Amino acid sequence: MALNRRSFLKAAGLTTLAGLGGHAAMELLAPGALEAAQPAQVGAYPEALTAKRWAMLIDTEKFTSAELYQKCIDACHKTHNVPTIPGKQEVKWLWTERYAGTFPEQQHALVPEKVKHQPFLLLCNHCDDPPCVRVCPTKATFKRADGIVMMDMHRCIGCRYCMAGCPYGARSFNFRDPRPFVENIDEHYPTRMKGVVEKCTFCEDRLAKGQLPACVEVSEGALIFGDLADEDSEVRRILRERYSLRRKPSLGTNPSVFYLI
Amino acid sequence: MLEKALQGNKTYWGWIGALLVLIGIGFGCYLYQLNEGLTITGLSRDVSWGFYIAQFTILVGVAASGVMLVLPYYLHGHKPFGRLVIYGEFLAVAAVIMCLLFIVVDLGQPQRLMNVLLHPTPNSILFWDMVVLNGYLFLNIVIGWSHLHAEKKGIRPPSWVKPLIYLSIPWAISIHTVTAFLYAGLPGRHFWLTAILAARFLASAFACGPALLLLILFIVRRVSDLVIPREAIQTLSKIITYAWILNLFFLALELFTGFYSNLPGHMHSFEYLFAGHHGYDSLVPWMWNFVFLAVTSLILMVNPGTRNNQTTLIIALIMMFVAGWIDKGLGLIIGGFVPNPFEGITEYWPTIPEAFIAVGVYAAGFLILTVLYKITLEVRRANA
Amino acid sequence: MYDGNKIIPGLVIFLGLITFPFWYNIGSAAYEKPQLKLPEIEKECVEPKDWIRAEHMQLLDDWRDLAVRDNTRLYVNQAGKSFDMSLSKTCMSSRCHANKAEFCDRCHDALAVSPYCWDCHVEPPIVEE
Known part of the structure; x- marks a missing residue:
C-alpha cells in the first residue's frame, strides 16, 4: 500500500494528542521489545474524508417519491445491520416522520397540502451542543472533533439517559438481542448486543475509508453531505442560496442536519 | 450487633420468610430480564424510563426525608425526636440501597456498571447522583451504627460523628x-x-417520606415495645402538613405557568395526564385519584382535630403517601415522555415481571430495614 | 477452646469450599494444549506469534478504542506492513482466521473463557470447499 509516511506519522502524532492514553501507546509499543527495529504505528487512512464539522442537507423538494425515502433508509439499515423489530421497541437510524411531527412549534396547519402530507427524513442531528453527550455517565456517546456524535457500543451501560436527553428522538435501545431481526447480516459491520443504545453515526466508518454516507450515496442528489466549517463547500454554497430549516432551533442544540425547503 | 437480628418470635420469622420469598420471585424475574433483555418490560423507544426509575426517584425522596428528624433534633434541640432519629437514618439506609438496586435493574448492561467509575464523567448528572447517593448511604450507615454501638455500651457517641451529622x-x-x-x-x-x-x-419527599416513616413506626409499635413520644408524632405531623402544602402549591405554580402562558409544550403533558389525549387516557383515573387523595389528606392534616386523632392521622398519611406515589411514580416519569419528540403518544404500563422485580427490590429494602430496626429495638430492650 | 464444636466443623466446611475446584476436577483429564488450525494462505500475523498469543486481547482492546473513539483505523506493524484495525475484516478475513470454531474457540474453550466479541462482531460464514 502506498502510504505517505509523513502525513501518516503526523496523523499518528495527532492521535496521541487527541487523548490516546499512555496505556494504549505503551501497549502498542510493547511488541517492539521483542525483536523489531521500530515500534508499531497507528493512523488514519490517507484517503479518509475529513472535515471540521460534518453536516447534511436534506433537499425536501427532491424527495418526491416514497421509493427514494425507502432507498435511503434501506441503504442505511442494511449497511449497519439495523434490525427490523416490529412494535414500540423498534430500532431505527433513519426514518420518516410527518411534517407536524418533524417541526413541532415551527409548523402550522395552512401550509401547502403537499408539504403537510410529505414525509420528512429523520436521523441523528449531530448537534453542535448535544444533550445526549452532556448526560451520558460513561462517555459512551461523545462528540468527535469533526462534529460527529459518536456511539461507543462497547462502553454503553444501557442507562438510556441519552434517550431522555435527546430532543429529536434519534436514539434506539436494544431491548432484546437484535440479531434474529436482521435479515442478511453484513459481516463487515457488527450487529449490536441487547442492552445498548444506538443511532446514526453519519457513517463515520465509511468516511474513514473515503466513502460518503450510505444514504447520501443512493439519494440521487437529494442528500448533500459536506463541511459546514468550510465557506467554499457545497453545503455552505447551497445554504447561502436556499431557505433551510433545522429541527427545534429554540433548544440551542445547533443541529448539523438542515432541511432545504 | 448483627446477631441480635437472629432472635425473634414466629411473627418476626414469618415476616422475614415472606420477604425472602418476594425477593426470590423478584430475583427469578430479574434473571429472566437479564436473559431476555428489557424487552420484558413495558418500556419502549418513546417511554424509555418507567417503573424502575420512578421507584428510584420516590425512594431518593424517602431517603432524604430522614433529615426531617435529624434537623429538628440536632439544630433545634427538639428532644422528643431523640430516640427516633436512628429510625429515620436506618430508613434512609434501606431507601438508598433500594435506589441503587432500582438503578441496577434498569440498566441494559448491568455488568458494565463500573464504567461509571472507570470513565468518570462530571458533566453527567447521573455521575453526581451516584456520588451523592453513595455518600449519603455511607454517612447514614456510619452515623446510625456508631450511635447504636455507643448506646449498647452505655457511652456517648464518639465526637467525630457530630461533624458527619x-x-x-x-x-x-x-x-x-x-x-x-x-x-x-x-x-x-x-x-x-x-x-x-x-x-x-423536596417538598413532596418531606411530606411522603416522614409519612411513610410514621406509618412504619406505628406498625413497629404494634409488634414491639417501641415507644413513640406523643409530641414527636405531633411535630412530625406538622412538618408533613407544611411540606405537603408546599408540594401542592408548587404544583399549582406549574399549572399557572403552563396554562396562563398558554405555551403548548408546557400544557401537553398535563393535558395528557389529567384529560387524556386523542383517546390515550390510561393515566387519567390515576391522576384524578391523586387529586382526590391529595386534597382529602390535606384537609385531614390541616385540621388539628383529625391530625391529632390517631385513626384519622393514619388514614391521612396513607392517602398522602399513595398520592405522592402516583404523582411521582406514575405521572412524573411517564408524563415526561408523553408526548414524544414527534408530538405522538406512546403509552406505558409496567408488565407483570417488571412489577415483580420492583416488588423484589422493595422486599430487599424492607428486609434490610427490618434487620436494622430489630437490632435497634433489641439493643434498647437490653438497656432498658 | 470455646465453642469448638461449632468452630471446627465450620473450618472444615470452609476449607472444603475453597478447595472445591481442586477436588471437583480430580479424575478429569489433564490440560492439553489445544490444536489450532492455522491459516493456510497468510503465514505472518500482525505481530510476532508469541506476543500475539499472550497479548491479542490487549491489542484488540486498543484497536477497538482507537477505531471507535479516536477515528484511527490503520495499524502499521514493526515490519512496516499496514492493517485495517478490525477483528472481522483483518483477523478473521478469508486469508486468516475465518474459521472461528477451529481457531478462536479451541483456546477459549480449553481455558474456559468466553469473550463476548461475537455477540456483535460477525463471524464470517464458513465457506464449503
Whole structure:
C-alpha cells in the first residue's frame, strides 16, 4: 500500500494528542521489545474524508417519491445491520416522520397540502451542543472533533439517559438481542448486543475509508453531505442560496442536519 | 450487633420468610430480564424510563426525608425526636440501597456498571447522583451504627460523628436536588424542564417520606415495645402538613405557568395526564385519584382535630403517601415522555415481571430495614 | 477452646469450599494444549506469534478504542506492513482466521473463557470447499 509516511506519522502524532492514553501507546509499543527495529504505528487512512464539522442537507423538494425515502433508509439499515423489530421497541437510524411531527412549534396547519402530507427524513442531528453527550455517565456517546456524535457500543451501560436527553428522538435501545431481526447480516459491520443504545453515526466508518454516507450515496442528489466549517463547500454554497430549516432551533442544540425547503 | 437480628418470635420469622420469598420471585424475574433483555418490560423507544426509575426517584425522596428528624433534633434541640432519629437514618439506609438496586435493574448492561467509575464523567448528572447517593448511604450507615454501638455500651457517641451529622443535613437536600437535576436539565422535555422541579421534589419527599416513616413506626409499635413520644408524632405531623402544602402549591405554580402562558409544550403533558389525549387516557383515573387523595389528606392534616386523632392521622398519611406515589411514580416519569419528540403518544404500563422485580427490590429494602430496626429495638430492650 | 464444636466443623466446611475446584476436577483429564488450525494462505500475523498469543486481547482492546473513539483505523506493524484495525475484516478475513470454531474457540474453550466479541462482531460464514 502506498502510504505517505509523513502525513501518516503526523496523523499518528495527532492521535496521541487527541487523548490516546499512555496505556494504549505503551501497549502498542510493547511488541517492539521483542525483536523489531521500530515500534508499531497507528493512523488514519490517507484517503479518509475529513472535515471540521460534518453536516447534511436534506433537499425536501427532491424527495418526491416514497421509493427514494425507502432507498435511503434501506441503504442505511442494511449497511449497519439495523434490525427490523416490529412494535414500540423498534430500532431505527433513519426514518420518516410527518411534517407536524418533524417541526413541532415551527409548523402550522395552512401550509401547502403537499408539504403537510410529505414525509420528512429523520436521523441523528449531530448537534453542535448535544444533550445526549452532556448526560451520558460513561462517555459512551461523545462528540468527535469533526462534529460527529459518536456511539461507543462497547462502553454503553444501557442507562438510556441519552434517550431522555435527546430532543429529536434519534436514539434506539436494544431491548432484546437484535440479531434474529436482521435479515442478511453484513459481516463487515457488527450487529449490536441487547442492552445498548444506538443511532446514526453519519457513517463515520465509511468516511474513514473515503466513502460518503450510505444514504447520501443512493439519494440521487437529494442528500448533500459536506463541511459546514468550510465557506467554499457545497453545503455552505447551497445554504447561502436556499431557505433551510433545522429541527427545534429554540433548544440551542445547533443541529448539523438542515432541511432545504 | 448483627446477631441480635437472629432472635425473634414466629411473627418476626414469618415476616422475614415472606420477604425472602418476594425477593426470590423478584430475583427469578430479574434473571429472566437479564436473559431476555428489557424487552420484558413495558418500556419502549418513546417511554424509555418507567417503573424502575420512578421507584428510584420516590425512594431518593424517602431517603432524604430522614433529615426531617435529624434537623429538628440536632439544630433545634427538639428532644422528643431523640430516640427516633436512628429510625429515620436506618430508613434512609434501606431507601438508598433500594435506589441503587432500582438503578441496577434498569440498566441494559448491568455488568458494565463500573464504567461509571472507570470513565468518570462530571458533566453527567447521573455521575453526581451516584456520588451523592453513595455518600449519603455511607454517612447514614456510619452515623446510625456508631450511635447504636455507643448506646449498647452505655457511652456517648464518639465526637467525630457530630461533624458527619451536620454534613448529612445538606447532603440529604443534595441527593434529591441532584435527582431532580437528572430531569430538569433536559432541553427537549418540557414537563421536567422547570426550575421548581427540585423544590417540588423536596417538598413532596418531606411530606411522603416522614409519612411513610410514621406509618412504619406505628406498625413497629404494634409488634414491639417501641415507644413513640406523643409530641414527636405531633411535630412530625406538622412538618408533613407544611411540606405537603408546599408540594401542592408548587404544583399549582406549574399549572399557572403552563396554562396562563398558554405555551403548548408546557400544557401537553398535563393535558395528557389529567384529560387524556386523542383517546390515550390510561393515566387519567390515576391522576384524578391523586387529586382526590391529595386534597382529602390535606384537609385531614390541616385540621388539628383529625391530625391529632390517631385513626384519622393514619388514614391521612396513607392517602398522602399513595398520592405522592402516583404523582411521582406514575405521572412524573411517564408524563415526561408523553408526548414524544414527534408530538405522538406512546403509552406505558409496567408488565407483570417488571412489577415483580420492583416488588423484589422493595422486599430487599424492607428486609434490610427490618434487620436494622430489630437490632435497634433489641439493643434498647437490653438497656432498658 | 470455646465453642469448638461449632468452630471446627465450620473450618472444615470452609476449607472444603475453597478447595472445591481442586477436588471437583480430580479424575478429569489433564490440560492439553489445544490444536489450532492455522491459516493456510497468510503465514505472518500482525505481530510476532508469541506476543500475539499472550497479548491479542490487549491489542484488540486498543484497536477497538482507537477505531471507535479516536477515528484511527490503520495499524502499521514493526515490519512496516499496514492493517485495517478490525477483528472481522483483518483477523478473521478469508486469508486468516475465518474459521472461528477451529481457531478462536479451541483456546477459549480449553481455558474456559468466553469473550463476548461475537455477540456483535460477525463471524464470517464458513465457506464449503
